Amino acid sequence: MRFYMTTPIFYVNGDPHIGHAYTAIAADVLARFKRLDGYDVHFLSGTDEHGQKVEKAARDAGMAPQDFCDAISAKFRDMEVRLDVSTDDFIRTTEPRHVHGVQALWRRLRERDQIYLGHYEGWYAVRDEDFYSADDVTLLADGSRVAPTGAPVEWVREPNFLFRLSRWQDALLQHYEENPDFVGPPAKRNEMLSFIRGGLTDLSVSRTSFKWGIPVPDEPGHVIYVWVDALANYITALGYPDLCSSLWPRWPADLHLVGKDILRFHAVYWPAFLMAAGLPVPKRIFGHGWWTVEGEKMSKSVGNVIDPLSLVDRFGVDAVRFFLFREVPFGNDGDYSERALISRMNTELANDLGNLCQRSVSLIARNCAGVLPDRGPLTQDDEEMLGLADGLIGSLRERMDRQALHEALEEVWKAIRAANAYIDRQAPWALKKTDRARMAAVLRVLADVIRSVATMLSPFMPQSMARMLDQVGVPHGLRSIAGLQTPLPEGTLLPAPQGVFPRFVEEAA
Numbered sequence: 001m002r003f004y005m006t007t008p009i010f011y012v013n014g015d016p017h018i019g020h021a022y023t024a025i026a027a028d029v030l031a032r033f034k035r036l037d038g039y040d041v042h043f044l045s046g047t048d049e050h051g052q053k054v055e056k057a058a059r060d061a062g063m064a065p066q067d068f069c070d071a072i073s074a075k076f077r078d079m080e081v082r083l084d085v086s087t088d089d090f091i092r093t094t095e096p097r098h099v100h101g102v103q104a105l106w107r108r109l110r111e112r113d114q115i116y117l118g119h120y121e122g123w124y125a126v127r128d129e130d131f132y133s134a135d136d137v138t139l140l141a142d143g144s145r146v147a148p149t150g151a152p153v154e155w156v157r158e159p160n161f162l163f164r165l166s167r168w169q170d171a172l173l174q175h176y177e178e179n180p181d182f183v184g185p186p187a188k189r190n191e192m193l194s195f196i197r198g199g200l201t202d203l204s205v206s207r208t209s210f211k212w213g214i215p216v217p218d219e220p221g222h223v224i225y226v227w228v229d230a231l232a233n234y235i236t237a238l239g240y241p242d243l244c245s246s247l248w249p250r251w252p253a254d255l256h257l258v259g260k261d262i263l264r265f266h267a268v269y270w271p272a273f274l275m276a277a278g279l280p281v282p283k284r285i286f287g288h289g290w291w292t293v294e295g296e297k298m299s300k301s302v303g304n305v306i307d308p309l310s311l312v313d314r315f316g317v318d319a320v321r322f323f324l325f326r327e328v329p330f331g332n333d334g335d336y337s338e339r340a341l342i343s344r345m346n347t348e349l350a351n352d353l354g355n356l357c358q359r360s361v362s363l364i365a366r367n368c369a370g371v372l373p374d375r376g377p378l379t380q381d382d383e384e385m386l387g388l389a390d391g392l393i394g395s396l397r398e399r400m401d402r403q404a405l406h407e408a409l410e411e412v413w414k415a416i417r418a419a420n421a422y423i424d425r426q427a428p429w430a431l432k433k434t435d436r437a438r439m440a441a442v443l444r445v446l447a448d449v450i451r452s453v454a455t456m457l458s459p460f461m462p463q464s465m466a467r468m469l470d471q472v473g474v475p476h477g478l479r480s481i482a483g484l485q486t487p488l489p490e491g492t493l494l495p496a497p498q499g500v501f502p503r504f505v506e507e508a509a
């Protein structure tokens with residue numbers, strides 16, 4: 001079973017921030033979950049290095065564009081390493097493999113009469129690398145004009161190649177109709193549908209007013225529009241145009257994960273380009289929401305840009321990974337606040353999950369000589385508890401396939417809360433004096449529940465859950481969904497108990 005999934009490729013016009021980290025970690029959680037479930041996953045990320053925006057950022061930094069791209073691309077790669085984002089490949093759009101693939105795609109579109117020479121006159125926002133109609137643009141009091149996204153626009157008049165997007169309106173609508181899961185979440189799918197129904201006009205796909213891009217084959221002076229260049233990364237990284245490359249059979253992608261701001265490029269333009277080139281379209285595209293910070297939009301001028309690496313230094317990578325998907329339904333917008341992060345760490349990680357594990361393994365260490373006890377005859381309470389833990393497999397699979405990461409976490413937390421109630425009800429510390437066999441059986445149930453919980457949470461918090469699985473004696477070969485079917489042998493020696501989630505104590509101001 002193969003699974004190919006992608007993050008968006010990041011613009012290298014500035015340093016990585018928490019919004020980029022969010023996309024990357026979300027994709028990583030989903031990729032890790034599929035691996036845990038036995039899929040042969042190919043997980044791609046990368047950087048988007050051409051276009052006017054990057055050219056300008058390099059100029060402002062007083063650097064040659066390529067040197068600038070090299071420096072910032074390395075920061076994104078480093079961010080992913082530090083956030084435990086487990087990509088299999090990282091593509092840069094300035095690499096020869098990509099440039100070659102994009103030019104091949106262009107030629108193919110040209111040969112199929114999908115691109116023609118015309119000219120574009122209208123508004124362009126460099127920040128969004130997007131064209132806007134006069135109706136979209138607002139005149140501000142200072143005489144400047146902005147797009148609905150707030151990005152400043154400029155008037156552009158230049159000879160351009162245009163892509164016959166208008167031809168693909170019906171085919172796109174039909175594809176949406178036949179594939180109700182093509183775009184998620186459902187509200188975003190409806191937005192895309194009404195955009196398509198509103199009418200598609202041909203799209204400008206080359207630029208002549210600057211140089212930092214992939215040259216249009218055989219047309220000096222034209223560079224390929226950065227979105228055609230960028231979207232093609234998903235196939236050039238698989239070896240396109242070499243359809244005999246070992247990776248090509250992975251196309252079409254199973255999932256493109258993107259932010260809501262770039263959903264239209266992925267859910268309308270990209271499938272149209274692919275249909276026009278006679279290539280299969282991706283199976284699913286999911287658009288997640290945006291983060292604000294303490295109620296405000298993140299921006300350099302406000303000075304509230306959150307650096308994911310400083311959060312990781314302070315709170316630990318897993319707490320950050322957990323918080324981002326626990327705090328806000330995936331697909332909705334959310335607000336970052338340090339208070340909320342600390343509160344989740346202390347109540348849910350330290351109290352609910354950390355204590356459950358600590359209490360259980362300490363009791364085993366003290367009362368069972370540190371050896372995993374065997375299950376006894378199961379009581380109804382035991383069976384219900386174990387049933388809840390076993391049920392996580394099915395309920396998480398279904399939720400992760402809908403990218404409902406928050407629902408997946410809530411399902412696991414229901415089991416954790418139930419396990420805390422179970423331990424209080426069964427009171428193994430009291431059974432110690434009255435019925436040692438029953439005490440051992442209860443502790444074994446708890447160890448098995450912790451094993452299920454830690455396995456299912458490992459895509460979210462890989463490092464801490466590896467430590468938790470060590471604590472309950474799960475060998476590396478059984479750390480998977482299939483592995484959960486193999487019971488741990490009685491007599492498994494457990495390591496000395498160690499807290500996995502210490503409480504976060506704020507330094508006094």
Ligand code: MSP
Nearest residue numbers: 008009010011019020023048230231258259290291
């Ligand atoms: N280069 C394009 C994508 C090309 S994909 C073929 C791009 N890059 S980006 O660096 O601007 O954005 C990368 C991702 O970060 C996008 O999914 C975007 O939605 C996400 N985020 C950027 N800021 C964000 C927030 N404040 N909150 C959540 N995600 C945000 O777009």
